[in-house]
Amino acid sequence: MSTLHIFIHVSSRQEDVFAGVRKSLEHSTQQQDTCVTITLGNHDYEYIENIEFTFRKYARFLYYGAIFRKIEKSVVDVLEKYSDQKSVIFYLAEEGVWAQVVRDLIQRHTNTKTTLLVNVQHGVDHFRRTNFFNTFLWLRKILNFMARKSFGYPIFGYGFGGGACDVHLVYGDQEVEFLSTRPTPTPLGIACPRLIKYDLIQQYRKTKDAFPIEDDLVLFALPPRQAKDIGTGWHCNFTEYLTTILPAIKWVKERCGYQILVRPHPGMRNNATVDLIYQSPIAPFIEIDLEKKIIPGLSRSAVVMASGSTVLFDAYCLGKVPVAISSHCFDETPPFEHELIDLRKNFSGDLDRILTLDTIEHYRSIEDKIALDWKSKLAELLVD
Numbered sequence: 496m497s498t499l500h501i502f503i504h505v506s507s508r509q510e511d512v513f514a515g516v517r518k519s520l521e522h523s524t525q526q527q528d529t530c531v532t533i534t535l536g537n538h539d540y541e542y543i544e545n546i547e548f549t550f551r552k553y554a555r556f557l558y559y560g561a562i563f564r565k566i567e568k569s570v571v572d573v574l575e576k577y578s579d580q581k582s583v584i585f586y587l588a589e590e591g592v593w594a595q596v597v598r599d600l601i602q603r604h605t606n607t608k609t610t611l612l613v614n615v616q617h618g619v620d621h622f623r624r625t626n627f628f629n630t631f632l633w634l635r636k637i638l639n640f641m642a643r644k645s646f647g648y649p650i651f652g653y654g655f656g657g658g659a660c661d662v663h664l665v666y667g668d669q670e671v672e673f674l675s676t677r678p679t680p681t682p683l684g685i686a687c688p689r690l691i692k693y694d695l696i697q698q699y700r701k702t703k704d705a706f707p708i709e710d711d712l713v714l715f716a717l718p719p720r721q722a723k724d725i726g727t728g729w730h731c732n733f734t735e736y737l738t739t740i741l742p743a744i745k746w747v748k749e750r751c752g753y754q755i756l757v758r759p760h761p762g763m764r765n766n767a768t769v770d771l772i773y774q775s776p777i778a779p780f781i782e783i784d785l786e787k788k789i790i791p792g793l794s795r796s797a798v799v800m801a802s803g804s805t806v807l808f809d810a811y812c813l814g815k816v817p818v819a820i821s822s823h824c825f826d827e828t829p830p831f832e833h834e835l836i837d838l839r840k841n842f843s844g845d846l847d848r849i850l851t852l853d854t855i856e857h858y859r860s861i862e863d864k865i866a867l868d869w870k871s872k873l874a875e876l877l878v879d
Contacts, residue, residue: 497527499580501573503566504533505593507540509761509788512588512615515693516664529577533569535562548719548763555592556642556650563596563648570600582609587660588617591652594659595639599649614660615691618805619829620670656682664691666808669830692812698790699813706794710855712754713747714784714796715740716806718825719760720768728803731824736802737775739822743800743838743846748780750843751850756792758784797855803827814859818849832861
């Protein structure tokens with residue numbers, strides 16, 4: 496049986512999280528697979544980013560109608576072109592409202608086909624945050640019902656494992672376990688980190704020679720300037736966070752002798768953000784990473800520090816030391832192996848232990864061990 500695979504990109508990212516899936520399908524011997532990618536224009540991605548990083552995201556129905564219709568037209572065109580294929584699998588890297596939109600499209604346009612909606616994890620999920628949003632699930636469902644009746648599309652998602660997606664390709668076993676606790680219909684979780692990070696790993700391998708590792712370089716990934724928002728887990732604004740991390744920055748620079756490369760959040764790489772960093776107390780101790788892509792900075796760094804950032808998982812997959820920064824601003828820790836310093840306590844001993852060649856070598860050895868039999872799992876899924 497042939498299967499149509501539709502990959503829908505609703506944001507512009509530095510890595511293609513679908514690349515590993517497509518690569519595995521190219522080598523599939525059990526069935527014939529047709530892969531189609533649906534993308535938006537660059538201006539659409541810029542528009543979405545400008546909505547999603549402001550409070551306007553809570554009124555998406557006022558802004559996204561044209562984009563929702565564009566995605567629907569693209570989906571319908573693909574389904575008509577490959578109408579002979581009875582099985583269709585849709586892939587999204589985002590969940591939230593986008594998954595609800597695609598689920599609606601599946602119900603409207605694929606009645607005679609066997610379908611599956613697969614979410615490919617694109618960022619670290621914090622389960623406490625998901626549980627917070629589930630508290631108001633009933634309200635979001637009511638608002639979505641009203642939005643569908645009035646505008647034809649929903650305006651809210653239901654969180655990680657919220658029911659729109661049938662399958663989740665995720666980073667690790669903790670996400671799989673969390674998904675198993677979701678209400679009916681319980682989605683299937685498959686841990687396949689190297690499948691998801693295939694494109695990132697390939698980029699890294701291509702840049703290792705051009706940007707060799709500097710054992711005395713720390714990459715510090717910053718949060719978005721609007722991090723303090725409902726349900727985000729953040730309790731500080733951007734400028735307060737920069738002041739909060741000053742003691743750690745100074746210790747790494749002055750006492751440990753490391754260079755510090757600070758990278759603004761992808762959605763906040765503008766002059767205003769750079770000016771805020773230069774005006775903050777950390778400015779004398781750091782260099783700002785102004786490269787468009789994160790790979791050069793990741794390649795050069797031996798250690799990566801951040802609070803609640805997916806860059807920590809990227810670092811882990813690439814054999815870097817991931818260091819989670821906990822403070823009164825953000826105190827959630829990532830669901831994978833990492834180092835931790837808590838700025839509310841005496842952290843000097845922890846940093847002295849972390850910033851050693853022994854710790855660096857430990858994580859470098861992990862790089863070749865993050866491997867699961869995701870090909871057979873995917874093949875079983877497609878057969879089912």
